[in-house]
Amino acid sequence: MMFSSLTSIHFKIQFQLPKNPYTKTQFGNRTHVSIYCSSSPSSSSNKDTTLFLPPPTTPTNTTSNANVIKKRKRYRKQYPGENKGIVEEMRFVAMKLRTQDKEDNPRPSDDADDDTWEPTIEGFLKFLVDSKLVFETLDRIVDESDHVAYAYFRKTGLERSEGLSKDLDWFKQQEIPIPQPSPPGISYANYLVEVAEKNAPSFVCHFYNIYFAHITGGQVIAKQVSEKILDGRVLEFCKWEGDVLELLKDMRENLNKLGEYWSRDQKNRCLREATKSFRFSGEIVRLIIL
Numbered sequence: 001m002m003f004s005s006l007t008s009i010h011f012k013i014q015f016q017l018p019k020n021p022y023t024k025t026q027f028g029n030r031t032h033v034s035i036y037c038s039s040s041p042s043s044s045s046n047k048d049t050t051l052f053l054p055p056p057t058t059p060t061n062t063t064s065n066a067n068v069i070k071k072r073k074r075y076r077k078q079y080p081g082e083n084k085g086i087v088e089e090m091r092f093v094a095m096k097l098r099t100q101d102k103e104d105n106p107r108p109s110d111d112a113d114d115d116t117w118e119p120t121i122e123g124f125l126k127f128l129v130d131s132k133l134v135f136e137t138l139d140r141i142v143d144e145s146d147h148v149a150y151a152y153f154r155k156t157g158l159e160r161s162e163g164l165s166k167d168l169d170w171f172k173q174q175e176i177p178i179p180q181p182s183p184p185g186i187s188y189a190n191y192l193v194e195v196a197e198k199n200a201p202s203f204v205c206h207f208y209n210i211y212f213a214h215i216t217g218g219q220v221i222a223k224q225v226s227e228k229i230l231d232g233r234v235l236e237f238c239k240w241e242g243d244v245l246e247l248l249k250d251m252r253e254n255l256n257k258l259g260e261y262w263s264r265d266q267k268n269r270c271l272r273e274a275t276k277s278f279r280f281s282g283e284i285v286r287l288i289i290l
Contacts, residue, residue: 079267086259086267087252090205093274119225119288125171125178126287128237130185131214132164134284137189138207141196149200152254157247158211163236184283191280201262201270208255209277215248218285225288 081088139161142150168178181189196203219238226233240247259267 085256205273
C-alpha cells in the first residue's frame, strides 16, 4: 500500500484539570494541558509540550445592581382608635361632633341656669312618644331581619320600648292626653328602616349611638325634666334589669366582633352615619323645650 512506508505517529493528549478549577495550582490559577508526541507507542523519547489555558469564567449578571430600585412599601395611615376596634373609632368621631352638637342644640345640664330652659308636659310627652317609636323600630328591625349582622344585637337587655309604654300609660292614668308621633320621630324611624335594608354598618351606627346616647345623656335629661315638672318621678324609661354599664359593655364587644369582618369601606360607612344619628336624635330631644 502507498501508506505502508510511512512511519506511524501517535499523539497522546492528557488533560490535567484540578478538582477545584478556582484553586491555584503550581502553574498559578491556569488550567494546563500536556501533549505528548512520539513516533511509536513504546518510544521513550517522548516530547512533552504543555499548553496553558485561561481559567474558567463565571457568568455575570448583565443587569447592573445600580439600576435596580427597590419600591418603598407604603402603609395606610390608621384611623384614630382603629387598633382598638370600631367602637373606639366611633368614639373619636362622636367626640368631634359633640362640641358642635352642644352649641347647636341647647340642652339642660348640671350647670345650667333654671331660666335657660323650661320643659313642658306637652313637649316631654312628644319626646317620649317619638323615642318610643324609634326604639320600637330598632327592636323590630333586629328581631325580624334575617341579616346576620343584626343577630348580634337581639335581646341585649337595653331595650326601652316596654319601659316607655309603661310611662305613657301612667300619663294616661293622670288623664293627660298622649300625642301622636311627630315629624322628627317619624322621619327617624323611616330612615332607620331604609338604611337597615341598604347597608348594615350604617344601621348599626344608629343602633349603637341611640342606646349609648340614652344611657350616658338621655336619662340625665329625663331626670332633670322629671324634677322640674313631675315632682321627681323616676321613669321606667330610665330603669334596667341588671347593671346597665355591663350591658352596654357587652354590646360594645359584640359590635367590635362584628367590625372585624368589615372592610375599611364598610367601617367608613358606619362612621359617616354618626352625623345623621346626632342630627336625628337632636331634633327629638329639642321637642322637650319647644
